[in-house]
Amino acid sequence: MTAPLFNKVAIVGFGLIGSSIARCVAEYPGLANGVICVDRSQAVCDRVLALGLAQQAGTDPALVSQCDLVVLATPIGAFADLGAVIGPHLREGTILTDVGSVKQSVIRDIAPHVPDGVHFIPGHPLAGTEHSGPDSGFALLFKGRWCILTPTPGTNQAAVDRLSAFWSGCGSMIEVMEPGHHDRVLAITSHLPHLIAYTIVGTATDLEDHLQSEVIRFSATGFRDFTRIAASDPTMWRDIFLNNREAVLEVIQRFTEDLTALQRAIRWGEGDKLHELFTRTRAVRRSIIDAKQA
Numbered sequence: 274m275t276a277p278l279f280n281k282v283a284i285v286g287f288g289l290i291g292s293s294i295a296r297c298v299a300e301y302p303g304l305a306n307g308v309i310c311v312d313r314s315q316a317v318c319d320r321v322l323a324l325g326l327a328q329q330a331g332t333d334p335a336l337v338s339q340c341d342l343v344v345l346a347t348p349i350g351a352f353a354d355l356g357a358v359i360g361p362h363l364r365e366g367t368i369l370t371d372v373g374s375v376k377q378s379v380i381r382d383i384a385p386h387v388p389d390g391v392h393f394i395p396g397h398p399l400a401g402t403e404h405s406g407p408d409s410g411f412a413l414l415f416k417g418r419w420c421i422l423t424p425t426p427g428t429n430q431a432a433v434d435r436l437s438a439f440w441s442g443c444g445s446m447i448e449v450m451e452p453g454h455h456d457r458v459l460a461i462t463s464h465l466p467h468l469i470a471y472t473i474v475g476t477a478t479d480l481e482d483h484l485q486s487e488v489i490r491f492s493a494t495g496f497r498d499f500t501r502i503a504a505s506d507p508t509m510w511r512d513i514f515l516n517n518r519e520a521v522l523e524v525i526q527r528f529t530e531d532l533t534a535l536q537r538a539i540r541w542g543e544g545d546k547l548h549e550l551f552t553r554t555r556a557v558r559r560s561i562i563d564a565k566q567a
């Protein structure tokens with residue numbers, strides 16, 4: 274039998290994503306011999322042990338010194354402090370990665386704390402839900418989903434290959450990308466849609482208060498889909514918007530211009546304009562579904 278890719282994996286921040294990775298390690302052979310949980314919440318550590326998701330769990334960052342793969346999976350606002358407390362405990366040869374939704378800020382916050390001989394490879398699985406905490410994870414979360422790695426120039430290629438193999442073993446497809454490009458792509462495909470969902474649900478709730486009406490009670494499927502996204506973790510999303518500020522502001526500007534053009538088309542009864550856009554967007558949806566089935 275060949276040895277697993279890693280001996281022990283430390284997962285720092287054991288919520289939806291961290292616990293899903295741990296479940297992959299438990300369920301899929303060849304990834305690692307064991308998992309150590311590091312979480313600032315003792316209640317989370319107790320729950321992780323009760324669920325049998327790690328062999329050891331605690332709040333002490335020094336636990337990472339036993340591991341050859343360390344995955345940071347807290348909200349990204351915690352990364353700068355976390356880098357400072359974890360850095361001194363990393364062993365030479367260890368791969369340090371993360372799952373944060375923004376990549377340039379993560380590199381800014383973590384890289385200064387990475388000791389020589391430790392391979393820092395930022396990552397982002399494009400998979401998740403609106404739920405949080407160790408009970409909400411599941412091993413199939415990453416199956417058939419992209420995982421983007423954004424190594425900086427000079428990163429050891431063997432370490433990148435080893436981390437790629439780990440994510441492949443979790444069921445992901447791997448893409449390597451420049452961090453700034455990642456942040457611009459995610460601003461439009463993930464961050465703006467979440468901002469729109471938060472806005473629509475907020476607007477509808479305000480309207481409901483104002484009109485003393487039942488906007489939410491009679492909401493149709495479209496609105497309900499937005500409420501799912503708008504139920505996502507407030508701390509995580511606050512950190513994403515504050516840390517991908519420029520790219521998000523840029524896409525908000527573009528979106529606002531396009532929305533204004535639609536507003537004008539509705540005001541002036543320009544049905545052809547509306548129809549042409551809706552035809553194009555329907556084709557986009559179909560191409561996404563076709564690509565998934567291919």
Ligand SMILES: NC(=O)C1=CN([C@@H]2O[C@H](COP(=O)(O)OP(=O)(O)OC[C@H]3O[C@@H](n4cnc5c(N)ncnc54)[C@H](O)[C@@H]3O)[C@@H](O)[C@H]2O)C=CC1
Nearest residue numbers: 286288289290312313347348349351373374401402405406
């Ligand atoms: N939720 C999602 O759909 C996705 C999230 N991500 C990224 O994954 C990361 C984690 O997200 P979730 O798993 O949803 O979060 P979560 O809220 O489910 O879990 C986060 C865990 O981190 C712990 N934590 C917070 N600060 C800490 C600190 N300073 N030290 C140690 N532990 C700490 C919390 O106690 C909690 O157990 C975020 O950076 C997010 O951007 C990436 C892809 C999808």
Ligand SMILES: O=C(O)C(=O)Cc1ccc(O)cc1
Nearest residue numbers: 374398399400401402403463
């Ligand atoms: O729940 C959803 O629809 C998501 O979009 C999950 C998600 C949230 C954040 C990410 O960085 C990646 C995926």
